[in-house]
Amino acid sequence: MNTKLSSKRFSGGYESVNTNSSKVFILFRRKKSTEIQINDGVTPITVTWENIEVKTRKKGKALLNRVSGIAKPGEMVALMGASGAGKTTLLNVLMDRNMKGLEKKGTVKVNGKAIGEKISLISGFAQQQEIFIPTLTVKEYLMIQRPAALTTTPRASVNTEEQVTDIKCTRLQAKLRMKANKATRIERVEEIMDMLGLQKCRNSKIGNPGLVKGISGGEARRLTFACELLSNPSLLFADEPTSGLDSFMAATVVQIMRDLANSGRTLIAIIHQPTADLYFQFDKIIFLSLGRTAFIGTPEESIQFFSDCGHPIPKNFNPPEWIQEKLSVQPTDEMESYQRIKDIIQVFETTKFSKTSTIELQMIPSTKLPPFSENPGFFVETGALLKRASIDVVRSPAQMRMKLIQKIVMGLFIGSLYWQQPLDWRGVRNTNSALYFLIAELTFSTMFGIMTFMEHELPLIAREYHDGLFYVISYYVSRCLSYLPLFTFDGAVMVLISYWMIGLNNTWQQVLKSILIAVLVEQSATSCGLFLACLFETTSVAIAFAVPISGLFALLSGLYGNTNNFPVYIQWMQWTSWFRYGFEGLVVNQWTKIDNPKFSNFFRNFILDQFSFKADNYHLDVIGLGSIVLFFYVAGYVALLVRIRMSR
Numbered sequence: 001m002n003t004k005l006s007s008k009r010f011s012g013g014y015e016s017v018n019t020n021s022s023k024v025f026i027l028f029r030r031k032k033s034t035e036i037q038i039n040d041g042v043t044p045i046t047v048t049w050e051n052i053e054v055k056t057r058k059k060g061k062a063l064l065n066r067v068s069g070i071a072k073p074g075e076m077v078a079l080m081g082a083s084g085a086g087k088t089t090l091l092n093v094l095m096d097r098n099m100k101g102l103e104k105k106g107t108v109k110v111n112g113k114a115i116g117e118k119i120s121l122i123s124g125f126a127q128q129q130e131i132f133i134p135t136l137t138v139k140e141y142l143m144i145q146r147p148a149a150l151t152t153t154p155r156a157s158v159n160t161e162e163q164v165t166d167i168k169c170t171r172l173q174a175k176l177r178m179k180a181n182k183a184t185r186i187e188r189v190e191e192i193m194d195m196l197g198l199q200k201c202r203n204s205k206i207g208n209p210g211l212v213k214g215i216s217g218g219e220a221r222r223l224t225f226a227c228e229l230l231s232n233p234s235l236l237f238a239d240e241p242t243s244g245l246d247s248f249m250a251a252t253v254v255q256i257m258r259d260l261a262n263s264g265r266t267l268i269a270i271i272h273q274p275t276a277d278l279y280f281q282f283d284k285i286i287f288l289s290l291g292r293t294a295f296i297g298t299p300e301e302s303i304q305f306f307s308d309c310g311h312p313i314p315k316n317f318n319p320p321e322w323i324q325e326k327l328s329v330q331p332t333d334e335m336e337s338y339q340r341i342k343d344i345i346q347v348f349e350t351t352k353f354s355k356t357s358t359i360e361l362q363m364i365p366s367t368k369l370p371p372f373s374e375n376p377g378f379f380v381e382t383g384a385l386l387k388r389a390s391i392d393v394v395r396s397p398a399q400m401r402m403k404l405i406q407k408i409v410m411g412l413f414i415g416s417l418y419w420q421q422p423l424d425w426r427g428v429r430n431t432n433s434a435l436y437f438l439i440a441e442l443t444f445s446t447m448f449g450i451m452t453f454m455e456h457e458l459p460l461i462a463r464e465y466h467d468g469l470f471y472v473i474s475y476y477v478s479r480c481l482s483y484l485p486l487f488t489f490d491g492a493v494m495v496l497i498s499y500w501m502i503g504l505n506n507t508w509q510q511v512l513k514s515i516l517i518a519v520l521v522e523q524s525a526t527s528c529g530l531f532l533a534c535l536f537e538t539t540s541v542a543i544a545f546a547v548p549i550s551g552l553f554a555l556l557s558g559l560y561g562n563t564n565n566f567p568v569y570i571q572w573m574q575w576t577s578w579f580r581y582g583f584e585g586l587v588v589n590q591w592t593k594i595d596n597p598k599f600s601n602f603f604r605n606f607i608l609d610q611f612s613f614k615a616d617n618y619h620l621d622v623i624g625l626g627s628i629v630l631f632f633y634v635a636g637y638v639a640l641l642v643r644i645r646m647s648r
């Protein structure tokens with residue numbers, strides 16, 4: 001069937017009129033563009049991808065097959081196709097992300113240059129399921145979100161002669177050129193919130209769907225864009241930005257994208273089942289099917305192309321839905337579907353659309369790239385991240401409250417159980433048990449607690465790291481510092497509560513020395529838990545390792561057997577156990593200075609001897625604990641670094 005279709009642009013919209021009997025009449029009015037103000041320093045970016053082939057490494061399954069295309073400055077490009085067509089794989093190839101287990105051939109170039117994973121440093125990526133910090137408000141999140149972009153990124157200084165023409169831009173550039181102070185950052189965040197309609201929810205907590213009530217889905221989607229705009233990228237990728245939104249909200253998001261493209265940026269987005277109205281807002285549509293390019297061209301051309309292929313769009317049918325259906329494998333009719341898709345791809349490869357695209361690819365000159373975003377340095381990053389992490393800790397009062405309540409209850413319980421122990425051999429035995437119990441309590445809940453804290457945050461950190469926002473060390477130091485009060489104060493409270501109840505030696509020096517041991521033991525458990533959480537992908541695996549490890553350290557404490565009586569080849573292990581150092585530290589601190597005539601040196605030596613503890617070992621214990629803390633913090637950093645680097 002020869003179906004001719006004429007399509008012409010008119011001011012603010014498209015009119016597509018099918019001229020044969022199965023007439024399609026589509027009238028779309030482009031919404032008036034709200035003027036983009038954050039358009040300083042936009043460097044024109046052309047992304048090209050040529051003969052991309054992706055296979056799985058193990059089975060050699062082809063995911064993409066000779067896929068080529070181009071996205072130019074000011075273009076809003078939609079990647080479309082049925083589920084499993086290869087859209088996400090192509091987007092990942094373009095961004096050089098998530099390629100684990102896959103083998104890639106072909107080239108991706110930005111302004112004619114192959115820059116590999118550095119593309120992250122000049123682009124933004126609005127993910128479908130953006131990960132936020134739920135306890136922060138919208139404004140707080142934006143203020144702290146991009147320390148790099150908001151402080152020293154010299155984006156405004158590039159290509160200004162071609163790009164910056166209006167006064168607004170120059171003004172904004174001037175602000176960016178100044179080392180951004182707080183007022184400048186606030187102004188920029190305010191501008192972006194205005195632009196994306198986030199002012200209404202500026203002080204609302206972001207929340208966590210299904211767990212903590214927060215901003216709506218549409219607001220979260222706009223916040224995603226806001227985060228990306230802070231770094232003012234000239235190239236923006238988006239993964240299904242309209243999915244899950246109502247039609248009004250989807251139109252708003254597409255309008256935002258349209259405005260961004262109008263300001264000279266290049267946008268590439270996976271779009272799932274758009275309404276006809278939204279479909280015609282795009283400049284270029286790329287349909288993928290079975291890992292191959294089935295069409296590249298304007299929305300109007302897609303209608304013409306499918307008509308020419310013998311699949312004219314019926315009256316009142318949503319064009320993208322119809323096309324997608326023709327490019328999907330129907331489970332009830334697989335053979336026919338494969339044949340139909342093969343035919344469409346074959347036709348496409350002989351059309352002017354495919355040829356134009358190939359010619360265009362050859363003609364792209366190598367032009368200047370925007371500067372790669374620079375990290376503002378360890379201290380600025382750590383400060384910004386520490387602020388974000390601290391707000392998160394403080395805004396999670398339930399977590400703080402629970403930790404504190406738990407330790408108060410345990411302090412009272414231990415104190416009541418070992419209430420005012422006398423100075424006889426039974427009392428000494430009970431006192432030592434109480435000291436051991438304090439060490440155990442400082443260990444287990446802490447170690448398992450920190451593991452659960454970390455799990456939710458790692459995807460966000462991996463994402464931000466690959467976006468070039470900060471060094472892993474900045475995040476790690478800030479997170480450790482933010483947890484420090486939470487994982488020291490409660491332990492000290494527990495020890496203090498039980499201290500007088502048990503009747504431990506209470507000169508102020510001994511109290512302080514006991515608290516120092518308690519803090520170091522809790523920090524040993526914290527750092528070990530952090531190390532395991534960084535090392536293993538899931539909390540359950542980390543816990544599976546933590547249980548026997550902590551059990552082993554507990555066995556080496558000296559309470560369950562005199563460590564000097566252990567076989568020589570295993571004795572050395574006691575020096576790796578914070579239980580050993582902690583228990584000795586508390587026992588020595590308790591029994592070396594007792595002001596009681598009944599308490600002879602012989603009795604004291606007898607007490608220490610049963611564990612092979614030495615009266616002058618307190619300082620050694622502090623050094624041992626400090627070394628364990630340091631070792632696990634450093635090991636945790638290395639584990640996190642490797643894991644985050646490998647997660648790209």
Ligand SMILES: Nc1ncnc2c1ncn2[C@@H]1O[C@H](COP(=O)(O)OP(=O)(O)OP(=O)(O)O)[C@@H](O)[C@H]1O
Binds near residue numbers: 056081082090101
């Ligand atoms: N790492 C991988 N290992 C094996 N197969 C993969 C991998 N990544 C993707 N695939 C397969 O490649 C095909 C294309 O996947 P892709 O995620 O790109 O599709 P899509 O078009 O984005 O689909 P959807 O719209 O459902 O997200 C699918 O069949 C998928 O199962």
